[in-house]
Amino acid sequence: MQLLKYELLKIFQQKSLYVIFLFLLVFATLIADFPNVDLLKKDVYHRWEGPLTTEKVQQAEKNYQVLSKGFNLENTAFTLTDLSKLGMYEEIAVLHSTESANEKQISNIKNEHHYNSELQINMLQKVDHLNYVYNYRGPQQMIDFISFLSFLITGVMLLIGLSSIFSREYSSGVDHYILSTKKGRKALVWAKLGAALLYTLSVVSTLELYNFFITIIRIGNEGWKAPIQILFDYHRSPYAFNLLEYHLIQIGLHLLAAFGFALLILLISSVNKHALMSFFISAGIFAFPYIREFTQVQWLKTLLSFSFPYVMKVKPLFVDFQTVNVYDYPVLLPIMAGIIMLISSVIFILMIFKVMEHKQVTT
Amino acid sequence: MNLILDKISKCFGDKIVLDDISLELTPGVYGILGANGSGKTTLMRILATVMNPSSGHISFNGQDINDMEHRYRELIGYLPQQVGLYKSFTAEKFLSYIAYLKGLTKAETQDKVTEVLDLVGLSEQRKEKVGKYSGGMKRRIGIAQALLNDPKLLIVDEPTAGLDPKERIRLRNLLSRISSHRIVLLSTHIVSDIEYIAKEVLILKEGQLIQKDTPQRLLNEIEGKVWTVQVSEGEILELQSKYKVVNIALVREKYELRILSDTRPHIHAISEVPHLEDLYLYHFDEGASQDAAVKV
CATH class of the missing domain: 3.40.50.300 (P-loop containing nucleotide triphosphate hydrolases)
Known part of the structure; x- marks a missing residue:
């Protein structure tokens, strides 16, 4: 326990952590939606919130026609209020069409006979119908923050905070003492692992708290019961979660991947004498999977879905029905990602212990 | 133990x-x-x-x-x-x-x-x-x-x-x-x-x-091999070229050389009690003759 305290102290006394974290939070706040727009949307949602009735659909369609007709005239421009209203009408139209789209998708899959078709049908049948108009902007903001910024800030903070965790000992020469002591090769490694995971937890928790409070202040905290399919990017998702359930799963997977990445940084640090070298190698590993955005090769895309940044984003795992074929048994991508994160974490831990067991001083 | x-x-x-x-x-x-x-x-x-x-x-x-x-x-x-x-x-x-x-x-x-x-x-x-x-x-x-x-x-x-x-x-x-x-x-x-x-x-x-x-038994090994001699400046170079000079000190306008040698290096050389430093230099300091510093 005493060693854990010291390892935490060594991490948290790095002043650069606080400066960079503050800078990233300010940056995140500045690039978030302009508050006025959110307030306007909030008003519009409150007027249409409630069960999706035929009357509501017809009224929305009528209002849409009237409003968009005005736009066709020359020299006219939409006000922010008009844009919010238009968005609302479009959303009602999409909600209205999802049930039939879902049924159409199910009947299409029934004609296919893939190893995973049955699973997909079962899942789609369980998805809640979108028959209610929600004001879900708050939860949406919180969910988007994880896949848009939180994963990046977490990645940067882990790189800065943990790259030097072992390298510091080698470069300072304290490794001579550490490696010659009773607890220097095992108990200390546990302490460093514990400190790294607690640090990771604190970064993720702080970001989630920031995310929660900034969202509540700006947008509000309503709409958690809406199904995830209400979010545009998740329209095709086969997962029958509401926004609250999904956000909790999202945080869990995000944290699991962050733990895995933290352990990888520790492993790289354990074999590198220079903290900067550890930082750049780890940063390279974190950034490399972005080639997924530029490749059309499906197997490579799927493979890179299991990389740290993409699992930390969480979103790519849930937007569509994707499975991995394990001896003709379909394993859902989020489950496979979770298993891979756990296995890789265990492997990293074993490798760190192996490295430290055989570590020798070089200078 | x-x-x-x-x-x-x-x-x-x-x-x-x-x-x-x-x-x-x-x-x-x-x-x-x-x-x-x-x-x-x-x-x-x-x-x-x-x-x-x-x-x-x-x-x-x-x-x-x-x-x-x-x-x-x-x-x-x-x-x-x-x-x-x-x-x-x-x-x-x-x-x-x-x-x-x-x-x-x-x-x-x-x-x-x-x-x-x-x-x-x-x-x-x-x-x-x-x-x-x-x-x-x-x-x-x-x-x-x-x-x-x-x-x-x-x-x-x-x-x-x-x-x-x-x-x-x-x-x-x-x-x-x-x-x-x-x-x-x-x-x-x-x-x-x-x-x-x-x-x-x-x-x-x-x-x-x-x-x-x-230490004592090690010093016995170089017993009779440590000498000091007072010479003029002109003789230093000659002695340095022939023997392992481990120290040079200026004593009353003469130079006192501490020399490691199996034989008496100079007619006026006096046998000294060996120290561990002599032993160290006897084994290691190949360049002792050239590097010996002048102590005043």
Whole structure:
């Protein structure tokens, strides 16, 4: 326990952590939606919130026609209020069409006979119908923050905070003492692992708290019961979660991947004498999977879905029905990602212990 | 209590740094003498388990230290040649950290840290950050951490480097005092550090243990081979070219040369009582004749 305290102290006394974290939070706040727009949307949602009735659909369609007709005239421009209203009408139209789209998708899959078709049908049948108009902007903001910024800030903070965790000992020469002591090769490694995971937890928790409070202040905290399919990017998702359930799963997977990445940084640090070298190698590993955005090769895309940044984003795992074929048994991508994160974490831990067991001083 | 090294060798690629070292150590101070690159530090690192030998075995009280693992590390105190510190830690905090690494409890740590800080004379500076310490103070912190677990085997690599004469004497006395019930292995370039406290002197040359004996018996080897002679300035060069001149001192407008030679090097040369420094230079200082400094 005493060693854990010291390892935490060594991490948290790095002043650069606080400066960079503050800078990233300010940056995140500045690039978030302009508050006025959110307030306007909030008003519009409150007027249409409630069960999706035929009357509501017809009224929305009528209002849409009237409003968009005005736009066709020359020299006219939409006000922010008009844009919010238009968005609302479009959303009602999409909600209205999802049930039939879902049924159409199910009947299409029934004609296919893939190893995973049955699973997909079962899942789609369980998805809640979108028959209610929600004001879900708050939860949406919180969910988007994880896949848009939180994963990046977490990645940067882990790189800065943990790259030097072992390298510091080698470069300072304290490794001579550490490696010659009773607890220097095992108990200390546990302490460093514990400190790294607690640090990771604190970064993720702080970001989630920031995310929660900034969202509540700006947008509000309503709409958690809406199904995830209400979010545009998740329209095709086969997962029958509401926004609250999904956000909790999202945080869990995000944290699991962050733990895995933290352990990888520790492993790289354990074999590198220079903290900067550890930082750049780890940063390279974190950034490399972005080639997924530029490749059309499906197997490579799927493979890179299991990389740290993409699992930390969480979103790519849930937007569509994707499975991995394990001896003709379909394993859902989020489950496979979770298993891979756990296995890789265990492997990293074993490798760190192996490295430290055989570590020798070089200078 | 004994520590036995059995045919210890260490190679880095093709280079043999330690070659087949075998010896037995029992309680007392052992001084290791050797030139740079002779393998002193490598031998100490192997004994401190921070480096593995390429071949050979080490046993403590009959047990292989590899089998003993942390039970062996529990018994050792190690001061490396370069003292590593966390600059932002105070002396007290740093020593507490090392104490926990050595397996001391919280209660033991507080007492022991106070005790070792007192031993090395840094009690008053215990709350100061070690990054602000002078080189000598850092060295003393290094010595303090080595003593935290009351080691049975104390391995100190160049402990007096950076210490002023007063601190050196203090450390020498400390090592002498604590050596009665433990094995102290001390490497140094400063021969006087071990001259009066070493039970035995180990002489390493190019990775080989060429001598291991008491200082007196080692000095017997060069008995009758140490000479001093007073000469004029013109004779110095001639003597330097023929003999190993280990020291030149200006005494009453004449130059007094200390010479290592099997035969009388000059008609006026007087045989002297050999010192350990003469022995060191006898074995190592190939360029002694050219490098000998003039002392006034």
